[in-house]
Amino acid sequence: MVNKASDASDVSGSAEAVEPPPLHFVRLFLEEEVPHGARLDEKTMLGYDVFMLDGKMLLGVQTAHPHALFVRVGAHRVDAVLTTHTCARRTTAHSGRVFSGTVSVDADAYRGHDRLRSWYDLAMAHNRTLGPKTSDGKIRKRPREEAVADAA
Numbered sequence: 156m157v158n159k160a161s162d163a164s165d166v167s168g169s170a171e172a173v174e175p176p177p178l179h180f181v182r183l184f185l186e187e188e189v190p191h192g193a194r195l196d197e198k199t200m201l202g203y204d205v206f207m208l209d210g211k212m213l214l215g216v217q218t219a220h221p222h223a224l225f226v227r228v229g230a231h232r233v234d235a236v237l238t239t240h241t242c243a244r245r246t247t248a249h250s251g252r253v254f255s256g257t258v259s260v261d262a263d264a265y266r267g268h269d270r271l272r273s274w275y276d277l278a279m280a281h282n283r284t285l286g287p288k289t290s291d292g293k294i295r296k297r298p299r300e301e302a303v304a305d306a307a
Contacts, residue, residue: 167187177216177222177224177265177266178191178204178222179263180216180266180271181206181216181224181265181271182206183196183215184268184271184272185206185214185275188275189208189274192211193208193209194208194209195207195208196210198264199218200230201215201225201246201248201254202216202217202218202219202248202249203215203216203217203218203225203245204216205225208279208282209287209288210288211227211282211285211288212225212227212257212288213227213274213278213279213282214226214227214274214278217259221261221262221264222262223259223260223261224259224260224262224265224271224274225246225258225259225265225280226243226257226258226259226260226274226277226278227256227257227278227281228256228277228278228280228281229249229255229256229281229284230255230256230260232256232277233245233255233256233257233258236258237258238278239262240258242260242261243258243259243260243261243264243265244258244259245257245258245259246258246259247259256281
């Protein structure tokens with residue numbers, strides 16, 4: 156089950172907020188696929204509903220149309236992903252700031268279990284290279300050699 160962080164900015168004027176179907180689809184997929192015992196949280200940030208796995212960003216769905224998928228692949232993989240997937244682009248904020256280590260994927264490119272699985276696998280491969288969080292909430296970086304060996 157996803158732990159959704161409440162945020163006062165999420166309050167809408169309607170009695171019931173309508174959830175975009177892509178967000179619901181991604182949430183259900185993650186609830187089935189995330190390893191048993193891992194903590195999956197959901198937060199709204201960067202214009203996305205972002206899913207955090209054990210406190211580290213994994214995937215997100217853009218809160219407004221066109222509901223692009225935010226995928227954290229790691230800075231060293233972004234260029235390769237952009238070269239092999241024409242449906243992906245660098246993730247940018249409205250201000251033009253580029254979010255390092257992430258790509259945004261067109262909604263049509265992650266609809267369907269198999270398509271979403273390929274993006275999830277890329278995000279999980281990067282997630283595994285990140286060390287555990289420290290007591291101050293920061294990620295403890297692993298030596299590059301160890302992270303590369305684990306990703307292979």
